[in-house]
Amino acid sequence: MSAENQLTDFTDRPWLDPDARPFITLQGISKSFGSFKAVDNIDLDIYRGELFVLLGGSGCGKTTLLRMLAGFETPTAGTLSIDGADMSSTAPYERPVNMMFQSYALFPHMTVEKNVAYGLKRDGVKKAEIKQRVDEMLQMVELQDFRKRKPDQLSGGQRQRVALARALIKRPKVLLLDEPLGALDKRLREQTQFELMNLQDKLGTTFIVVTHDQEEAMTLATRIAVMDQGVFRQVGTPAEIYETPATRFIAGFIGSANMFDGSVEQQRGNLVSVRLNTGDLVISVEHDEPIANGTAVTVAVRPEKIRVSKQQPEPGTDNVMRGSVKEMAYLGRNSTLRVAIEGGQVLEVNSQNRYRARDGQHEFDWDDQVTVSFPPASAVLLTA
Amino acid sequence: MESPVPVASVTTDATGFRGWVSAFLQRHWRSIIVFIPFAWLAVFFLTPFFIVVKISLAESLIASPPFSKLLEWGDSILPSLNISADNYAYLWEDSLYVKTYLNSLKIASVSTLLCLLIGYPMAYGIIRTQGTARYVLLLLVMLPFWTSFLLRVYAWMGLLADQGTINDLLLWIGLIDKPIRLLYSELAVYIGIVYTYLPFMILPLYANMEKLDFSLNEAAADLGARPASVFTTVTLPMTWPGIVAGSLLVFIPATGEFVIPDLLGGGNVLMIGRVLSSEFNANHDWPVASAVAVALLFVLLIPMMLYHRVQSREANS
Ligand SMILES: Nc1ncnc2c1ncn2[C@@H]1O[C@H](COP(=O)(O)OP(=O)(O)O)[C@@H](O)[C@H]1O
Numbered sequence: 068m069s070a071e072n073q074l075t076d077f078t079d080r081p082w083l084d085p086d087a088r089p090f091i092t093l094q095g096i097s098k099s100f101g102s103f104k105a106v107d108n109i110d111l112d113i114y115r116g117e118l119f120v121l122l123g124g125s126g127c128g129k130t131t132l133l134r135m136l137a138g139f140e141t142p143t144a145g146t147l148s149i150d151g152a153d154m155s156s157t158a159p160y161e162r163p164v165n166m167m168f169q170s171y172a173l174f175p176h177m178t179v180e181k182n183v184a185y186g187l188k189r190d191g192v193k194k195a196e197i198k199q200r201v202d203e204m205l206q207m208v209e210l211q212d213f214r215k216r217k218p219d220q221l222s223g224g225q226r227q228r229v230a231l232a233r234a235l236i237k238r239p240k241v242l243l244l245d246e247p248l249g250a251l252d253k254r255l256r257e258q259t260q261f262e263l264m265n266l267q268d269k270l271g272t273t274f275i276v277v278t279h280d281q282e283e284a285m286t287l288a289t290r291i292a293v294m295d296q297g298v299f300r301q302v303g304t305p306a307e308i309y310e311t312p313a314t315r316f317i318a319g320f321i322g323s324a325n326m327f328d329g330s331v332e333q334q335r336g337n338l339v340s341v342r343l344n345t346g347d348l349v350i351s352v353e354h355d356e357p358i359a360n361g362t363a364v365t366v367a368v369r370p371e372k373i374r375v376s377k378q379q380p381e382p383g384t385d386n387v388m389r390g391s392v393k394e395m396a397y398l399g400r401n402s403t404l405r406v407a408i409e410g411g412q413v414l415e416v417n418s419q420n421r422y423r424a425r426d427g428q429h430e431f432d433w434d435d436q437v438t439v440s441f442p443p444a445s446a447v448l449l450t451a
Numbered sequence: 452m453e454s455p456v457p458v459a460s461v462t463t464d465a466t467g468f469r470g471w472v473s474a475f476l477q478r479h480w481r482s483i484i485v486f487i488p489f490a491w492l493a494v495f496f497l498t499p500f501f502i503v504v505k506i507s508l509a510e511s512l513i514a515s516p517p518f519s520k521l522l523e524w525g526d527s528i529l530p531s532l533n534i535s536a537d538n539y540a541y542l543w544e545d546s547l548y549v550k551t552y553l554n555s556l557k558i559a560s561v562s563t564l565l566c567l568l569i570g571y572p573m574a575y576g577i578i579r580t581q582g583t584a585r586y587v588l589l590l591l592v593m594l595p596f597w598t599s600f601l602l603r604v605y606a607w608m609g610l611l612a613d614q615g616t617i618n619d620l621l622l623w624i625g626l627i628d629k630p631i632r633l634l635y636s637e638l639a640v641y642i643g644i645v646y647t648y649l650p651f652m653i654l655p656l657y658a659n660m661e662k663l664d665f666s667l668n669e670a671a672a673d674l675g676a677r678p679a680s681v682f683t684t685v686t687l688p689m690t691w692p693g694i695v696a697g698s699l700l701v702f703i704p705a706t707g708e709f710v711i712p713d714l715l716g717g718g719n720v721l722m723i724g725r726v727l728s729s730e731f732n733a734n735h736d737w738p739v740a741s742a743v744a745v746a747l748l749f750v751l752l753i754p755m756m757l758y759h760r761v762q763s764r765e766a767n768s
Pocket residue numbers: 100105123124125126127128129130131132
């Protein structure tokens with residue numbers, strides 16, 4: 068790919084395109100219940116065809132934000148527009164969005180077929196067309212054989228697919244999904260994640276998905292907004308959020324991270340030396356922005372980016388620490404080690420199991436003396 | 452190794468009769484639980500009902516008891532059977548009875564409809580309130596039960612009379628210049644029945660609506676249903692069992708109501724309860740009174756059975 072092409076091809080990353088028009092725009096959106104701020108002054112642009120994930124712990128305001136998009140809650144402040152139209156005085160039944168509810172909210176007195184047809188019937192679509200589109204939709208979610216059943220005669224996974232079909236049949240501009248896979252068991256959830264992605268790819272509908280499961284967010288999302296106490300802590304692609312977390316909170320929330328607290332000793336080019344608070348150790352980290360000496364910082368390193376070895380590292384290796392294995396969890400493909408280093412801090416380290424363990428003999432075992440190391444480019448410097 | 456079987460039998464022996472009882476209960480508890488309501492119905496409903504049916508097939512006599520025996524033990528070995536359907540034929544032939552039945556059904560239907568129209572929004576309103584307010588409202592619905600029913604009907608007589616509170620008030624405001632007839636009219640009977648039976652409409656509706664899942668309303672709105680459409684496609688079907696229960700609880704006793712038409716309708720409103728009472732107390736014609744009662748039961752039973760047929764056919768389709 069030519070350099071020129073690389074600069075102008077934003078089809079998969081419209082948020083980078085300065086000329087792109089956002090499809091959904093939230094400006095200063097807040098929602099208070101009494102004196103409690105469930106959503107606090109959120110700005111956000113979502114582009115057409117995105118699979119945008121709102122990720123956050125329970126009670127952080129994800130559902131409330133989604134309900135404001137659907138029109139069930141009125142924002143206490145701010146404006147939101149969808150496809151260029153301001154939504155502040157548009158009733159839920161007039162919005163070009165459909166929602167898949169956390170509880171599915173299937174109509175218990177209607178068959179699968181009637182549930183799915185409900186939205187089209189309300190729009191006065193002709194009988195023949197309703198039948199054809201319901202057939203199509205049921206085929207897509209593989210529920211043709213269950214069309215005459217009532218929701219209470221279906222399994223959790225089948226109900227989830229009815230809810231999805233019912234929300235998609237009106238071909239909404241935006242589909243809102245509140246914890247769509249939350250009620251499914253792990254296996255079914257992983258399988259359904261890919262089905263959901265394929266579907267979204269096929270239909271080109273903009274999806275906004277709420278989840279508290281970070282792995283699910285990483286799998287599904289074009290972009291993730293990490294939410295906490297009603298505000299966005301970071302918005303970015305899964306890789307951005309994982310590899311360059313903006314804060315300690317994000318680094319700890321997404322995946323696991325080893326954090327070293329210290330202060331900046333000096334900066335040379337894009338290499339910063341950080342003296343740790345726990346002792347004499349000095350760590351070097353890559354960091355592009357200028358930073359003043361003495362600034363209190365945290366260095367975060369992902370467990371899989373740390374090398375662990377029983378041998379002495381080659382001279383010249385950066386960030387070498389000596390320690391001993393305190394715990395080991397054998398996971399088959401790899402092992403997770405907890406290594407106590409000088410100064411007392413315990414690091415989480417992932418080690419690939421490159422050799423077969425025989426007779427219970429693993430490459431690393433409890434109380435083994437090891438060295439750990441990581442290159443400066445593998446760590447991030449956090450100031451917040 | 453010792454087998455566990457003898458140990459088990461020893462335990463049974465040790466507890467003896469109590470063990471047998473508990474084993475019996477464990478094995479048959481389902482039948483026992485089902486038996487209790489059956490026994491109750493048999494003793495307190497079926498038996499009296501068959502006695503009434505029996506009397507309705509007899510002839511009226513001036514004696515004690517004032518009706519003929521069904522089985523007469525004469526000279527022959529077999530008793531002779533004296534069954535007569537004359538009382539039923541009489542009900543059918545005398546247009547007064549037919550008219551009275553029809554009028555009772557009309558008054559009960561209209562009252563049921565009025566109770567539904569008033570009670571449904573009230574029950575819905577109560578459901579939509581939160582916390583203490585809800586229980587206060589519910590208590591207010593049940594509050595009239597704390598005073599005697601008869602006393603409350605007398606109170607309505609005081610309110611509706613020509614020199615009663617309502618007329619006094621209307622005169623004082625100047626809306627009317629002479630008292631209007633309220634008491635001893637069909638209107639008074641409607642007021643009495645709706646007032647008395649409203650809680651019987653509200654309470655089953657409340658119990659039904661308490662289980663309503665309002666996220667269904669949101670789902671319907673999300674799929675493009677306007678508020679009126681949400682009501683007819685979601686709320687109404689979901690509350691249908693409550694509507695049926697409340698309507699039956701109002702309609703059935705209202706059809707046979709005696710006190711309200713007697714006290715508030717006077718002689719001007721024909722209702723079957725009053726006819727039954729006068730056959731029994733004034734005419735001392737027990738067989739005709741019994742026939743009136745049995746016929747009333749069938750008049751009420753037929754629409755219920757039809758309804759049930761329609762329901763089960765719908766469920767099967
Ligand atoms: N209708 C409401 N009234 C009062 N508080 C509410 C209401 N809805 C949500 N909340 C509060 O707002 C916060 C965010 O809720 P929600 O958006 O449902 O969180 P999430 O979906 O992220 O778990 C919670 O603390 C919740 O208790």
